[in-house]
Amino acid sequence: MPIYAYKAADAKGKLVKGELEAASEMEATTQLAKTGYLPINISFKAEKAKAAQEGIFKKAGKVGPQALIIFSRQFSTILKSGIPIIEGLDVLAEQTDDPALKKALGEIVKEVGGGISLSQAMAKHPNVFSQLYVNTVIAGESAGVLENVLFKLSDMLESDFETRTNIMAVLRYPIMVIIAMLIAVIILSIFVVPQFAKIYIEAKVPLPLPTQVMILISKLLMNYWYILIPAVFGLGFAFQRLINTKQGRFWWDGLKFKTVIVGKIYTKLTMLRFASMLNVLYQAGLPVLRTMDIVGMTIGNAVLAKEIEKIKRDLTDGKGISTAVLNSKFFPRMVGFMISVGEKSGSLPLMLDSLYEYLNMEVKTAIKNLTGSIEPVVTAVLGMVVMGMCLAIFLPLWSMIQVMKGE
Numbered sequence: 001m002p003i004y005a006y007k008a009a010d011a012k013g014k015l016v017k018g019e020l021e022a023a024s025e026m027e028a029t030t031q032l033a034k035t036g037y038l039p040i041n042i043s044f045k046a047e048k049a050k051a052a053q054e055g056i057f058k059k060a061g062k063v064g065p066q067a068l069i070i071f072s073r074q075f076s077t078i079l080k081s082g083i084p085i086i087e088g089l090d091v092l093a094e095q096t097d098d099p100a101l102k103k104a105l106g107e108i109v110k111e112v113g114g115g116i117s118l119s120q121a122m123a124k125h126p127n128v129f130s131q132l133y134v135n136t137v138i139a140g141e142s143a144g145v146l147e148n149v150l151f152k153l154s155d156m157l158e159s160d161f162e163t164r165t166n167i168m169a170v171l172r173y174p175i176m177v178i179i180a181m182l183i184a185v186i187i188l189s190i191f192v193v194p195q196f197a198k199i200y201i202e203a204k205v206p207l208p209l210p211t212q213v214m215i216l217i218s219k220l221l222m223n224y225w226y227i228l229i230p231a232v233f234g235l236g237f238a239f240q241r242l243i244n245t246k247q248g249r250f251w252w253d254g255l256k257f258k259t260v261i262v263g264k265i266y267t268k269l270t271m272l273r274f275a276s277m278l279n280v281l282y283q284a285g286l287p288v289l290r291t292m293d294i295v296g297m298t299i300g301n302a303v304l305a306k307e308i309e310k311i312k313r314d315l316t317d318g319k320g321i322s323t324a325v326l327n328s329k330f331f332p333r334m335v336g337f338m339i340s341v342g343e344k345s346g347s348l349p350l351m352l353d354s355l356y357e358y359l360n361m362e363v364k365t366a367i368k369n370l371t372g373s374i375e376p377v378v379t380a381v382l383g384m385v386v387m388g389m390c391l392a393i394f395l396p397l398w399s400m401i402q403v404m405k406g407e
Contacts, residue, residue, distance in 0.1 A: 004021075067096060067097070069161065074092055089105055104129070107121075136149055136153045163269060170371050174375070205399050208395045262370075268366065270300070279353060281294055281295065282349060310324075312324075338352075
């Protein structure tokens with residue numbers, strides 16, 4: 001769990017400094033307020049090592065996405081019906097078939113019964129409830145619209161799950177082609193290239209660059225496989241650790257927008273979250289700055305969260321939400337224009353609903369078109385690799401034939 005450093009004033013006005021664990025900056029503020037401290041400054045310090053390790057190794061206890069979607073929707077319905085949180089969680093814990101979720105809900109019932117908030121209890125189970133999920137629950141608790149937020153959250157989770165499933169279906173063929181290509185390169189490098197290389201060296205034929213590269217790859221795979229394999233796993237481990245740091249997460253979240261082909265889809269998905277959460281909190285009647293605070297927490301992207309801080313400064317200067325959004329380079333112009341129409345017509349919730357439906361349709365259309373974008377790229381890459389291997393093997397053979405004809 002993240003660790004925050006804080007400065008606060010106690011009941012007598014004395015300055016107090018310290019550190020505490022909290023799922024988010026907002027939760028840290030809440031914890032300080034409950035102890036009678038007035039927060040002055042709260043800043044992220046580090047990620048607890050245990051949490052970082054769980055993010056890498058604790059995969060077996062993860063809850064299935066469909067089970068979490070069903071739970072969120074059912075929990076929202078239970079809260080709308082007026083059933084107390086503890087009683088509702090107890091019922092859902094009994095009826096869920098997912099063992100990880102069942103265990104977590106059982107512990108959450110005890111923790112909430114012990115006096116802590118629902119978001120704090122969920123934050124203790126990062127293998128089940130992600131940081132985005134916990135932040136969204138905090139937003140619902142703060143605004144007093146937990147049941148509405150949970151329903152919107154279930155929609156977002158379902159949309160994310162459907163998008164990931166569809167993207168993986170589209171990428172299945174390219175992935176299989178790439179794997180087959182890598183296997184072919186490895187087999188040729190280990191069993192075929194050494195035989196040809198021996199013949200060419202004995203014949204003293206000058207080796208062109210493609211052949212030299214293939215021979216180098218062959219030597220690396222045959223002589224240093226015990227270094228290459230651990231190095232691949234080590235790079236994966238290092239990458240996972242990198243994106244669990246504050247700077248690494250910021251870099252990675254920014255890169256997602258720039259990724260070829262899927263970057264536009266990711267942008268639309270984040271805009272879906274933005275429109276959905278802004279709509280719920282706006283209708284709850286929260287002050288606009290408080291609303292943007294919570295939206296920044298729940299959007300699930302460090303770069304956009306920082307951009308929302310800039311939007312808040314524009315709002316403080318008296319500008320509208322649409323003006324601030326249009327001034328941002330990370331928000332598509334369509335988002336700002338539709339919010340502008342909603343503000344001017346006094347029907348912002350209706351326009352945000354329309355924006356959500358529009359973006360949702362755009363995401364589905366983009367995924368359908370993904371196959372047509374990827375297949376030419378895969379075909380071109382496959383052709384280049386095959387051509388490179390053929391040139392590497394047969395160019396020196398052609399030179400040998402020419403030499404023999406000359407003799």
